[in-house]
Amino acid sequence: MLAGKRVLLIVTGGIAAFKALDLIRRLRERGASVRCVVTEAATRFVTPLSLQALSEDRVYGDMFSLTDESEMGHIRLSREADLLVVAPASADMLARMAAGLANDLAATVLLATDKPVLVAPAMNVRMWTHAATVANVETLRRRGVSFVGPNDGAMACNEHGPGRMSEPLEIVAAIETLIVGDRPLAGRRALVTSGPTREPIDPVRYISNHSSGKQGHAIAAALARRGADVTLVSGPVAIPAPAGVKLVSVETAQQMLEASLAAGPLDIAVCAAAVADWTVAAPATAKMKKRPGAAPPEIALKPNPDILATLSRSGPQRPALVVGFAAETENLIANARDKRQRKGCDWIIANDVSPATGTFGGERNTVHVVDAGGVESWPTLGKDEVADRLARRVADHFTAPRPAAAAE
Numbered sequence: 250m251l252a253g254k255r256v257l258l259i260v261t262g263g264i265a266a267f268k269a270l271d272l273i274r275r276l277r278e279r280g281a282s283v284r285c286v287v288t289e290a291a292t293r294f295v296t297p298l299s300l301q302a303l304s305e306d307r308v309y310g311d312m313f314s315l316t317d318e319s320e321m322g323h324i325r326l327s328r329e330a331d332l333l334v335v336a337p338a339s340a341d342m343l344a345r346m347a348a349g350l351a352n353d354l355a356a357t358v359l360l361a362t363d364k365p366v367l368v369a370p371a372m373n374v375r376m377w378t379h380a381a382t383v384a385n386v387e388t389l390r391r392r393g394v395s396f397v398g399p400n401d402g403a404m405a406c407n408e409h410g411p412g413r414m415s416e417p418l419e420i421v422a423a424i425e426t427l428i429v430g431d432r433p434l435a436g437r438r439a440l441v442t443s444g445p446t447r448e449p450i451d452p453v454r455y456i457s458n459h460s461s462g463k464q465g466h467a468i469a470a471a472l473a474r475r476g477a478d479v480t481l482v483s484g485p486v487a488i489p490a491p492a493g494v495k496l497v498s499v500e501t502a503q504q505m506l507e508a509s510l511a512a513g514p515l516d517i518a519v520c521a522a523a524v525a526d527w528t529v530a531a532p533a534t535a536k537m538k539k540r541p542g543a544a545p546p547e548i549a550l551k552p553n554p555d556i557l558a559t560l561s562r563s564g565p566q567r568p569a570l571v572v573g574f575a576a577e578t579e580n581l582i583a584n585a586r587d588k589r590q591r592k593g594c595d596w597i598i599a600n601d602v603s604p605a606t607g608t609f610g611g612e613r614n615t616v617h618v619v620d621a622g623g624v625e626s627w628p629t630l631g632k633d634e635v636a637d638r639l640a641r642r643v644a645d646h647f648t649a650p651r652p653a654a655a656a657e
């Protein structure tokens with residue numbers, strides 16, 4: 250989407266400036282070129298050398314450096330860009346932009362440009378909610394400046410609330426939207442199941458698994474960034490729901506099935522949850538007690554409903570695209586192919602969850618996408634990157650459909 254696009258990245262002072270490095274990397278991976286302008290304060294948080302190394306271009310900071318002005322005046326800096334991105338944008342930068350100041354190179358470039366401008370604010374929650382900042386943001390929005398974030402969450406200053414800069418991938422998606430001008434999944438309804446389920450043994454004990462929900466939550470976020478209307482049905486996890494998705498919290502597989510069916514009608518279903526295969530046949534209504542000399546209790550299990558298979562075989566209600574996961578420790582591709590047939594879904598994302606891979610609970614994942622056309626193996630990627638690639642593949646599917654379901 251960003252091949253050949255030129256982004257002028259303006260980095261201002263703030264703890265979040267370090268995220269600019271990841272943002273550059275992700276933009277370049279997508280084929281964009283990035284040129285950086287830094288404010289004086291930004292250089293206290295991130296070194297121009299790091300920005301230069303990642304962008305493979307020189308970094309501009311000093312408006313009055315003769316070399317800067319002779320080689321690359323501020324007008325040319327903006328003329329040679331397709332888009333200006335301010336990330337992170339401090340409260341000070343927003344104020345200067347709103348007032349039309351030109352008191353350093355960053356502000357001057359922003360005043361001199363006629364290109365689209367995207368701003369990713371990052372600041373303390375009280376600075377963000379201060380009437381002055383609120384008025385500045387309103388002024389900038391009215392002038393056509395686009396905003397991404399800030400997000401809600403814990404901040405470096407030990408406070409909580411809106412003010413965290415959006416994650417690099419959210420900024421990339423906002424850039425894509427601005428440049429390409431559309432949200433390919435807009436108007437599509439998506440369900441994502443995520444996390445483990447908890448099957449009660451008695452009121453205080455349960456059967457569950459190690460799923461962290463990271464992959465499922467990242468997929469929900471990536472689909473939402475591309476415009477889908479996402480319902481995230483999640484078992485108990487320690488991570489927050491991503492911005493812009495509707496969260497339905499459940500505990501048992503049965504509840505997950507009911508919430509998933511209630512989310513319809515759907516265009517897309519992605520079952521990333523690690524659903525317990527069995528549940529306790531008759532959970533005790535009171536806490537089970539140890540009786541001196543008595544044998545340990547035997548817990549009878551019964552099968553849980555299969556949510557993926559149910560959605561895949563839901564007749565006229567069937568989502569147009571159903572995606573399942575295959576968590577395997579051996580014969581990865583063969584088992585995934587078999588699972589795809591058995592469950593009747595369109596794609597299976599096969600991943601090796603042997604303990605040595607660190608996939609369960611970890612940050613990275615190595616996956617193979619199995620569909621009617623064959624197998625597509627992806628390199629080891631961060632879970633958010635896997636999610637982003639999957640969301641792109643889903644969007645491509647709806648614009649240029651691949652071979653249909655389960656007809657291998």
Ligand code: CTP
Pocket residue numbers: 442502520521522523524525526553554555556557558572573574575576577588
């Ligand atoms: N799944 C589901 N409901 C279940 C069990 C699994 O929706 N009751 C979904 C998972 O979300 C995943 C896929 O089915 O998308 C595969 O789950 P997995 O546990 O890997 O496979 P199983 O069906 O349990 O098969 P096996 O035990 O043979 O590995």
